[in-house]
Amino acid sequence: MRKYFTIIALITLSLGVQAQNPIPSGARFLNVGVGFSNHGIPINAGMDFGIGHNLSLGFDVTHRFDYKFENWGVAGTFNYHFNQVLNIPSNWDFYAGLNVGAAFGNGYSDVDLGAQIGGRYFFNSNIGINLQLGGGNNFSGTRVGLTFKL
Secondary structure (H helix, E strand, O other): HHHHHHHHHHHHHHHHHHHHOOOOOOOOEEEEEEOOOOOHHHHHHHHEEEEEEOOEEEEEEEEEOOOOEEEEEEEEEEEOHHHHOOOOOOHHHHEEEEEEEEEEEEEEEEEEEEEEEEEEEEEEOOEEEEEEEEEOOOOEEEEEEEEEEE
16 A cells, blocks of 8 residues: 555656746736626635645635625635646636535625635736636626736
């Protein structure tokens, strides 16, 4: 068993050397965008903070509205970034994670747990495009927007 662990650790380390961490510790990404869902059009803004090897914490604020439904949501996010594991170039960023948030509006409030998967492509060292799919809560649906490295 120890032999297999050593082999897996060496493979993981060798992959990590070939790709740059997309969100290094201390980095900040500002995300803004618009989405599509069964409950109208969400407009969102948020930040991601690099906290360690391929990990980020962040938050999102969303305003969702359609002809009969309107609410606000605030969520905390946790993501794992797959670039080093999958040997993806540093101008791309693929991630997946969980979020927990609160939604309120139209006379109700709710606390939800959800998941997201997404990716970014950076045109240059500071600006990129973002696409994210989510499920399970107020932040569900498809989002597209811009990311700015701060």
